[in-house]
Amino acid sequence: DTAVSQTPKYLVTQMGNDKSIKCEQNLGHDTMYWYKQDSKKFLKIMFSYNNKELIINETVPNRFSPKSPDKAHLNLHINSLELGDSAVYFCASSNFLGNEQFFGPGTRLTVL
Amino acid sequence: DQQVKQNSPSLSVQEGRISILNCDYTNSMFDYFLWYKKYPAEGPTFLISISSIKDKNEDGRFTVFLNKSAKHLSLHIVPSQPGDSAVYFCAASNYGGATNKLIFGTGTLLAVQP
Numbered sequence: 001d002t003a004v005s006q007t008p009k010y011l012v013t014q015m016g017n018d019k020s021i022k023c024e025q026n027l028g029h030d031t032m033y034w035y036k037q038d039s040k041k042f043l044k045i046m047f048s049y050n051n052k053e054l055i056i057n058e059t060v061p062n063r064f065s066p067k068s069p070d071k072a073h074l075n076l077h078i079n080s081l082e083l084g085d086s087a088v089y090f091c092a093s094s095n096f097l098g099n100e101q102f103f104g105p106g107t108r109l110t111v112l
Numbered sequence: 113d114q115q116v117k118q119n120s121p122s123l124s125v126q127e128g129r130i131s132i133l134n135c136d137y138t139n140s141m142f143d144y145f146l147w148y149k150k151y152p153a154e155g156p157t158f159l160i161s162i163s164s165i166k167d168k169n170e171d172g173r174f175t176v177f178l179n180k181s182a183k184h185l186s187l188h189i190v191p192s193q194p195g196d197s198a199v200y201f202c203a204a205s206n207y208g209g210a211t212n213k214l215i216f217g218t219g220t221l222l223a224v225q226p
Contacts, residue, residue: 004155031212042155043201043216056213059197090155094212099144099205101214 003027005103006091012110013081021076021107023091031055032074033092033101034066043090049074050096081111115139116204118217126225131189133220135202138183142204146214147176147187150199161198192224201222 002027013019027033033056034046048056052068074096078085091104117136118183135145143164148156162169162176164187169176175188189196202217 030202041218043219045213045215048212069163077113092155096212098213099146099160099161103159105153107156 002011002046002095004091004105006089006107008107009105010108012053012112014112015081015083016080018077019081019109020078021091021109023074023076023104025072025093026100027085027102028092029093029095029102030071030072031094031096032068033094034074034076035090035092037088037090037106039087043071047074047076051084057084078109081109083111086111087110113170114217114218115142116202116217118200118202118220120208120220121218122221124223124225125192127194128191130194131187131192131222131224132198133187133189133202135187135217136183137185137204137215138141139204139205139215140183142215144168145176145178145185146203146205147174148201148203148216149196150201150219156201178193192222194226195225197222197224 007022013075022085031050033048037043046060047066049068087109088106089107091099094101140150146161147159149159160171160174167213180187197220201219203214
């Protein structure tokens with residue numbers, strides 16, 4: 001299956017913990033993204049990487065650290081989780097300057 | 113500051129009729145617009161797009177219209193089918209910009225009644 005995949009699909013954790021979400025794409029794209037969809041359903045970009053290089057960093061707290069080991073993977077590590085981090089996080093990929101971004105199924109993060 | 117707005121949170125349409133979903137934007141630098149469809153517990157999937165040099169793009173049952181002077185676009189689905197029931201997101205970008213950032217609206221939940 002050619003797709004964007006994310007793990008885990010659901011993540012429930014306590015405040016203060018550190019957690020990671022993994023993303024992989026096998027579409028041959030060179031650009032990957034992380035989006036956050038909050039409780040008001042806003043889908044907002046957080047980060048974008050092109051060929052392992054950070055392109056977009058949208059004033060996200062530095063507790064969030066993306067890591068791109070290669071152009072097919074973009075992981076999201078979150079330190080010291082807060083209640084407000086509860087959201088659905090979507091990974092996406094595209095060709096560079098390709099507007100049609102392909103999304104993963106999302107990871108629902110719940111911080112208790 | 114919401115640059116892309118979908119003012120109708122929901123829309124209900126009878127099967128076989130036309131669905132019209134609307135989207136307004138404020139940033140005149142946007143020159144590429146997309147519609148995404150999202151089912152529950154899935155990621156958004158690309159549906160159709162339009163460049164600002166066009167005013168209409170059609171793909172099967174889906175047509176997107178762009179009115180640049182009004183900063184307004186709409187998605188028409190004809191005929192509507194129950195399987196079209198989903199949340200539809202409008203998105204905009206500055207195509208060819210260094211960052212290729214998509215700005216999304218808040219979505220419209222379309223319910224197609226059999």
